[in-house]
Amino acid sequence: MTVDGKITTRNFSPVDFTSREDKLHLFRRRALADAVLIGHSTLRRDNVRLGLPKTDLCKARTTRGQTPYPIRVIVSNEGKIDNQLKIFQTDISPILIFSTTRMPKKIQTALREKATLHLTKSQHVDLVAMLQKLRSVYNVRTVACEGGATLFRSLLERGLVDRLNLTIAPYLFGGANAPTLTGLDKTFLPASVRCSLIDMRVVGDECFLTYRIYRRKRATSTIRTR
Numbered sequence: 001m002t003v004d005g006k007i008t009t010r011n012f013s014p015v016d017f018t019s020r021e022d023k024l025h026l027f028r029r030r031a032l033a034d035a036v037l038i039g040h041s042t043l044r045r046d047n048v049r050l051g052l053p054k055t056d057l058c059k060a061r062t063t064r065g066q067t068p069y070p071i072r073v074i075v076s077n078e079g080k081i082d083n084q085l086k087i088f089q090t091d092i093s094p095i096l097i098f099s100t101t102r103m104p105k106k107i108q109t110a111l112r113e114k115a116t117l118h119l120t121k122s123q124h125v126d127l128v129a130m131l132q133k134l135r136s137v138y139n140v141r142t143v144a145c146e147g148g149a150t151l152f153r154s155l156l157e158r159g160l161v162d163r164l165n166l167t168i169a170p171y172l173f174g175g176a177n178a179p180t181l182t183g184l185d186k187t188f189l190p191a192s193v194r195c196s197l198i199d200m201r202v203v204g205d206e207c208f209l210t211y212r213i214y215r216r217k218r219a220t221s222t223i224r225t226r
């Protein structure tokens with residue numbers, strides 16, 4: 001994010017404002033995970049494959065007993081996902097889509113050729129149930145969520161984030177309509193989320209931070225945000 005906490009511009013354009021070091025940092029974090037998770041808007045706007053560069057990261061994964069690439073997981077309530085996106089042209093690891101039966105039948109048919117669909121009859125994807133399924137059916141122990149802000153906020157609200165890797169890039173964007181880390185939602189989080197800084201590294205003008213996020217045990221034990 002920028003110094004003023006923005007993760008993109010007000011147009012949600014796929015801006016490239018971090019260094020090569022930050023991209024490598026992202027790949028290194030991704031490479032540690034059994035599954036990489038992404039929200040539909042980020043997938044659509046950034047058109048990412050969620051792979052890994054041809055470095056020793058894949059080799060290190062297999063040495064650790066992992067598959068060469070993490071499972072790729074897409075989350076969408078509406079399910080109007082374009083099967084022509086780059087992720088579906090790359091056959092490096094399974095793609096799982098967690099969505100609802102609101103996904104149009106035609107799209108379901110097209111996507112089933114490239115991905116496994118997990119569709120719930122509810123209006124919204126149940127993130128807890130999704131993580132349970134990832135664990136029980138796909139043996140996933142570590143999930144790296146790569147955003148965007150809406151998905152991150154949903155996970156945070158449900159106490160499903162235990163670590164935050166944050167890079168502060170040397171820019172200020174300004175503007176109320178550019179989303180922050182938790183998006184554009186004007187409402188407060190249900191309660192403040194307590195973080196603890198466990199690592200900080202400065203490379204050039206960027207700062208790489210790792211926070212541990214404390215899980216909420218009781219609502220009364222947290223500081224209210226309003």
Ligand SMILES: NC(=O)c1ccc[n+]([C@@H]2O[C@H](COP(=O)([O-])OP(=O)(O)OC[C@H]3O[C@@H](n4cnc5c(N)ncnc54)[C@H](OP(=O)(O)O)[C@@H]3O)[C@@H](O)[C@H]2O)c1
Pocket residue numbers: 001006007008011012013014015038039040041042043045046075076077078079080124125127146147148149150151152154155179183
């Ligand atoms: N700077 C960074 O590091 C960084 C990282 C990631 C993304 N970004 C930027 O962030 C922007 C996108 O942010 P965003 O907040 O719009 O996106 P997002 O979280 O990627 O996507 C939002 C969409 O994902 C689905 N979704 C999110 N949470 C869900 C949940 N709990 N259950 C079911 N579906 C859920 C919904 O899809 P449907 O609408 O299909 O129902 C929702 O509309 C992009 O411009 C991207 O470039 C920046």
